[in-house]
Amino acid sequence: MHPIVSIFKNPPDGGRGYHRDMRVRWALEEVGQAYQLRLLAFSEMRRPEYRKLHPFGQMPTYEEGDLVLFESGAIVHHIAQSYSGLLPPDQNARSRAVMWMFAALNTVEPCVDSGSVGYLVQRLHELSAVLDAHDWLDGEFSGGDLLMVSVLRPLRGSDVLQDTPNLGAYIARAEARPAFQRALTMSSDLIRTA
Ligand SMILES: N[C@@H](CCC(=O)N[C@@H](CS)C(=O)NCC(=O)O)C(=O)O
Structure with missing residues (x-):
């Protein structure tokens, strides 16, 4: 079943x-x-x-x-x-992946949903700095990336992502996954x- x-x-x-x-x-x-x-x-x-x-x-x-x-x-x-497939085997890395899952839902998604552009842009810059030139938030793709990209996707193509091109690329990279x-x-x- x-x-x-x-x-x-x-x-x-x-x-x-x-x-x-x-x-x-x-x-x-x-x-x-x-x-x-x-x-x-x-x-x-x-x-x-x-x-x-x-x-x-x-x-x-x-x-x-x-x-x-x-x-x-x-x-x-x-x-x-x-x-x-969504959590790394190493215990510390696993806890960090779960941390990013919470961060996506508790820290980033409320900003995306709130309509307060200034606060959202600040969060996006902070997230952009963490991601930097990496493909994923913490090593390999994890449940943290899956939830983070899920909450960012509605912003795709909007002005708020203009100054953080690595976030646009991050969303596109995740969306390209089979x-x-x-x-x-x-x-x-x-x-x-x-
Ligand atoms: N925090 C909940 C939110 C669920 C939620 O808002 N679902 C929306 C669809 S994305 C819904 O069912 N909306 C219809 C309604 O609330 O009546 C979750 O992540 O599952």
Whole structure:
């Protein structure tokens, strides 16, 4: 039985991968774990049956046997811990990768969502300085990069990235990964009807 990820039946972004199920599907593609998708309309997300999976009635959810998870970061963390490919074997490097996962969701994503451009630009400059000329935040690609790029993607092509070209290149590098591309072009074979 493969894990099941719930996603919008009619995604408001038109399927461009800007909703939070994308990071979960990308993580599953990175680790090579097969999965299925449960497509739900907005009205279905408000139903009591769905609230048993997600108390806030949002996307995404993740079902794996008896385990039901919500919160995209918690789901990506679970996938990263359960399969190899998103966390390095060295314990310290692993903790740092988890640190970047939290940084993406707790420090950078709120700035991206807030609409306060000045604060966001400051954060982007700070992140740009850390990344410098490296491909990834800390050695090999990790769950930290997956979440960081997921939260930065909506900024792609916008003025706020103009002064930090290494961040634009970082997003493009991650989007070029075959696992990202597979997640973006969801196959209809994944869709579960019941
Ligand atoms: N912190 C949550 C946020 C979930 C969230 O905001 N999901 C959006 C889609 S990206 C959603 O379901 N929006 C519809 C709604 O809130 O009614 C997570 O990362 O999973």
